[in-house]
Amino acid sequence: MRLLEALLARRRGVVALWLALAAAAAPGLLRLSVDNSAEVFFVRDAERLERYRRFQMDFGRDRAVRLVVSGAALRTREGLTWLGDLEQRAAALPDVFGAAGLWRHHGSDRQEQGMPAWPPEDPEAFWAEVGADPLDRQAGFAVGSGLPGEETATILVALYNVPARRQEETLRRLEAMLAPPPRLGSLGPETASLRTAVVGLPVVQRAIDREVAAFARRLLPLLALAAVGLLALVFRRPGAVLLPLVPTGVSLGIVFGLRGALGRPINMVEVLLAPLLFVLALATAVHVQMRFRELRRSMDATEAVLHTYREKGWPVLWTGITTMAGFGSLAVSGVPPVRSLGVWSAGGLALITLVLLTLFPALLALVPEGSSRRRRLPLVRHDRRYDRWAAARGRAWATTAVARRGRVFLVFAIVALLAVTGAVRLQRDTNLLSYFPAGHPVRSGIERLERLGVGAVAAEVVIDVGPCAPFLTPEGLEALARLGDSMRREPEVLSVIGAGEVWRSVGSLDELASRPELEDLLTVLRTRDGRQARLSVLLPMRGFEELEPLLDRLPELARAAFPGARVRLTGRYPLVLAALHGVFATMIASLSLTFLVVAGIFGVLLRNGRLTVAALIPNLWPVLCVLGAMGWLGVPVDSTTVMIASVVLGLVVDDTFHTLGRFRYEVGGSAISALQHTAPAHLLTSMVLVAGFGVCGLSGFVPIARFGALMALALGLALAADLLLVPALLVGLRPPTRGAEA
Numbered sequence: 001m002r003l004l005e006a007l008l009a010r011r012r013g014v015v016a017l018w019l020a021l022a023a024a025a026a027p028g029l030l031r032l033s034v035d036n037s038a039e040v041f042f043v044r045d046a047e048r049l050e051r052y053r054r055f056q057m058d059f060g061r062d063r064a065v066r067l068v069v070s071g072a073a074l075r076t077r078e079g080l081t082w083l084g085d086l087e088q089r090a091a092a093l094p095d096v097f098g099a100a101g102l103w104r105h106h107g108s109d110r111q112e113q114g115m116p117a118w119p120p121e122d123p124e125a126f127w128a129e130v131g132a133d134p135l136d137r138q139a140g141f142a143v144g145s146g147l148p149g150e151e152t153a154t155i156l157v158a159l160y161n162v163p164a165r166r167q168e169e170t171l172r173r174l175e176a177m178l179a180p181p182p183r184l185g186s187l188g189p190e191t192a193s194l195r196t197a198v199v200g201l202p203v204v205q206r207a208i209d210r211e212v213a214a215f216a217r218r219l220l221p222l223l224a225l226a227a228v229g230l231l232a233l234v235f236r237r238p239g240a241v242l243l244p245l246v247p248t249g250v251s252l253g254i255v256f257g258l259r260g261a262l263g264r265p266i267n268m269v270e271v272l273l274a275p276l277l278f279v280l281a282l283a284t285a286v287h288v289q290m291r292f293r294e295l296r297r298s299m300d301a302t303e304a305v306l307h308t309y310r311e312k313g314w315p316v317l318w319t320g321i322t323t324m325a326g327f328g329s330l331a332v333s334g335v336p337p338v339r340s341l342g343v344w345s346a347g348g349l350a351l352i353t354l355v356l357l358t359l360f361p362a363l364l365a366l367v368p369e370g371s372s373r374r375r376r377l378p379l380v381r382h383d384r385r386y387d388r389w390a391a392a393r394g395r396a397w398a399t400t401a402v403a404r405r406g407r408v409f410l411v412f413a414i415v416a417l418l419a420v421t422g423a424v425r426l427q428r429d430t431n432l433l434s435y436f437p438a439g440h441p442v443r444s445g446i447e448r449l450e451r452l453g454v455g456a457v458a459a460e461v462v463i464d465v466g467p468c469a470p471f472l473t474p475e476g477l478e479a480l481a482r483l484g485d486s487m488r489r490e491p492e493v494l495s496v497i498g499a500g501e502v503w504r505s506v507g508s509l510d511e512l513a514s515r516p517e518l519e520d521l522l523t524v525l526r527t528r529d530g531r532q533a534r535l536s537v538l539l540p541m542r543g544f545e546e547l548e549p550l551l552d553r554l555p556e557l558a559r560a561a562f563p564g565a566r567v568r569l570t571g572r573y574p575l576v577l578a579a580l581h582g583v584f585a586t587m588i589a590s591l592s593l594t595f596l597v598v599a600g601i602f603g604v605l606l607r608n609g610r611l612t613v614a615a616l617i618p619n620l621w622p623v624l625c626v627l628g629a630m631g632w633l634g635v636p637v638d639s640t641t642v643m644i645a646s647v648v649l650g651l652v653v654d655d656t657f658h659t660l661g662r663f664r665y666e667v668g669g670s671a672i673s674a675l676q677h678t679a680p681a682h683l684l685t686s687m688v689l690v691a692g693f694g695v696c697g698l699s700g701f702v703p704i705a706r707f708g709a710l711m712a713l714a715l716g717l718a719l720a721a722d723l724l725l726v727p728a729l730l731v732g733l734r735p736p737t738r739g740a741e742a
Helices: 002-009 011-029 046-059 077-091 102-106 108-112 123-132 134-139 164-178 201-235 238-261 270-296 301-332 336-365 385-403 405-423 441-451 474-488 499-506 509-513 516-522 544-561 572-581 583-606 609-633 641-663 671-696 702-730
Strands: 064-071 096-100 142-144 151-159 195-199 457-464 495-497 532-539 566-570
Touching (some): 002 011, 002 301, 002 336, 046 457, 046 566, 046 572, 064 164, 064 441, 077 102, 077 151, 096 102, 102 123, 102 134, 102 516, 123 134, 123 142, 134 142, 134 499, 151 164, 164 195, 201 671, 238 336, 270 301, 270 336, 270 641, 301 583, 301 641, 336 641, 385 405, 474 495, 474 532, 474 544, 499 516, 544 566, 544 572, 566 572, 583 609, 583 641, 609 641, 609 702, 641 671, 641 702, 671 702
Antiparallel strands (some): 064 195, 096 151, 457 532, 457 566
């Protein structure tokens, strides 16, 4: 307490120092950005990343989108003219590596020779020729639309690896080229209309970026408003509402200002750092403030602060440590965004704990003294009806729980049993499309393209046969084509693009040499020395569990076709799947680590085996219940829900620490009296937490909505355990000694 007394003696300086730090960090907030590119999720596996790096060096980038055009106008010369012009304009954009489609395959070579080859004189004959061309079919340049009298063409646009903002601008320009659908010459309205879309993994990334930005722009302010509204209902004074928001705002400002200054963008996982830190800082501050204002009625500000922190200091400290363990355990994850969230949240919680142990007591000590005859305490004066109601409810619930311990244990045990049977049903979800609700434009665009037989993502199979250079010969190219045929027979494969398909489209090395556009295509499908070739296997956008058998089978087929060759499987989408595949292991590892830390802290502080078990049970129960609910409701473990178990366990110990903090001061160890005093803070902080995470549940982005709804459910269950199970478990137990004060 001497340290706290020294701090309070310099209270104004402490407040000024923290506000100066927040001001210094503020410019970094303007530099925050969003990035959900595939590379963000790559597992830092040296071998896999080296394979991908070598692939890019040998064959170029695999970052691409497709421009999809459907309509009857494509069966006219006017429509084909516009399609060729679209392909050329797309290829001319600054951040586009190249574009390939029907114009490049069938028109560019003759145009270079001065022949009027585009648009084709006879569109009907042209589409018949396209339908028989193996390259057009496998590359998806032309696919059936599924409607009579219509055609669908796609243009493959390869993008440079540029920052998210420049990629966003390129996608915007491509969409501007497509929309609104053109009115083509004298064609009638029905014939002239075209349906267009831009589809691909970069489009999915952009959609996730927008959902993350929308969450930060719309829902985070709503979260703050909900919290302020709840505080206003209880505290009734603007100053009292503002008081806990100051340390919360200072902490978040420093954390996110530092992120911006370091150039660390936000992704769909790390965006949860903001609501997590906000509600955690606010809830702990409210616990302290509720006790302070109770003592402030009979003491001056400094004395009330000292008494408050004598009781609440160690719960604040140890709550911070256990919550840091819960979040910090996520650092064991193999998924980089989850690991980064664990590191930044642990650091943020350390900062919050320091702020609540230094800045907050200094602020409380600055509460005006008021008058001896008239109590003018503008920051703490309040309507005590809530306090009396909540205290009465706490005492009543605790009394009922103590009187009917057997029934309480039975009910909680039955719910736990049901939760266990649900938890064994947990499934993983690594499908990026499931992150968007049904009917979302990005999801429906990819699903439509896949129904037409064209994949938006690919696995890259690289074959290295050594110095014999067979891929410069007709025999080697035909062997590649036959390998492509065998791969196409595999379930889930939509199409295969390789040098063999280019060879089959002409059937002669002399003609191949006379077609510059095909030679350009070959440079990204085989190396110039003929030693290596690449097969791009176009896949539906599915999860790891569905595609894993295929991803294992593709290299086996290549080795069988080319005995002795070195075969590598790589690509952006397989690397993303490899990262998401580890989410289940992450949940188990982080939960186990959090449990060990929490159990160890309880054991050290309580020094009583029965009391330690009594403290652990009500904290493990909501974790088990939320996992069971996920199993029964079919909510899978994904890149955000993977954090639920360890975060809930690290979070719900907050109320338990504050209850034990009061319990240790009760004469005779009265759990009923302890709950009577802590119930107002428990109820208010639980409402703040549930409201905060409930707001996340309103997000239109499925992972964030799942996380918010599950957290709100878990915290509601934790409150029930605190009010009923904790007093029932504490009956007959002696409180811990009053050591370890802050």
